[in-house]
Amino acid sequence: AQSVTQPDIHITVSEGASLELRCNYSYGATPYLFWYVQSPGQGLQLLLKYFSGDTLVQGIKGFEAEFKRSQSSFNLRKPSVHWSDAAEYFCAVAQGTGGGNKLTFGTGTQLKVEL
Amino acid sequence: EPEVTQTPSHQVTQMGQEVILRCVPISNHLYFYWYRQILGQKVEFLVSFYNNEISEKSEIFDDQFSVERPDGSNFTLKIRSTKLEDSAMYFCASSGGGHTEAFFGQGTRLTVV
Incomplete structure (x- = not known):
């Protein structure tokens, strides 16, 4: 069965600092990988996705993630964090069946941004 | 921009009562999902629905749960007899299938008292 591990429950960074959120997955075949963000009381917003091709994917709000098959990882990065990035971040994996995912x-990793 | 909408945003119900959570998926999407998130825990898959039938369900989705697409636009989740442990945020999502992502609604917070 597929699984996702986000080893950091909470992360605090200063505004303007760089950010890396870790994600490791376990899945036998080629995974579809996603990062979602959830602000307090809000739904899940897609930041970026990886299906195939270039292993470095760009998303919204200046986020990027790199798929590393050898490490089974899909870490999320941002070079300079803004206070509005404070939220909870979820990594997710889907079966690559081509049908419903x-x-x-x-x-999840709770991100706190210090001003 | 198209979006998934859910109603109500918050529902309080007494234990043992039936509740229906409603969702309007994005209109040209083919796959519909319900997920739940118990407070402080991760988002968990409940059920997926395609071509007017359940395509997959988790072990959480027992006989107390049912889903329906009654009129071609709404997608509902019914909990027949609510329990305290059903208290959670319930998210509806839809996708176009294939290499497409799921879009989530804002969620319905269900509180069972």
Whole structure:
């Protein structure tokens, strides 16, 4: 069964500092990988996705992520964090069946931004 | 921009009562999903729906749960007899299938008292 691990439950960074959120997945075949962000009381907004091709993917709000098959990782990065980035971030993996994509989520990383 | 909408945003119900959570998926999408997030925990898959039938369900989705697409636009989740442990945020999502991502609604917070 597929699974996702986000080893960092909480991360605090200063505004303007760089950010890396870790995500490791377990899945036998080629995964579809996603990062979603959830602000307090809000739904899940897609930041970026990886299906195939270039392993460095760009997303919204200045985020990027790199798929590393050898490490089973899909870490999320941002070079300079803004206070509005404070939220919870979820990594997710889907079966690459081409049909409907059931998502398996990690436990999330809560990001706090210090001004 | 098209979006998934869910109603109500918050529902409080007494234990043992039936609740129906409503969702309007994005109109040209083919796959519909329900997920839930118990407070402080991760988002969990409940069920997926395609071509007017359940395509996959998790072990959480027992006989107390059902889904329906009654009129071609709405997608509902019914919990027949709510339990305290059903208290959670319920998210509806839809996708076009294939190499497309799922779009999530804002969620319905269900509180069972």
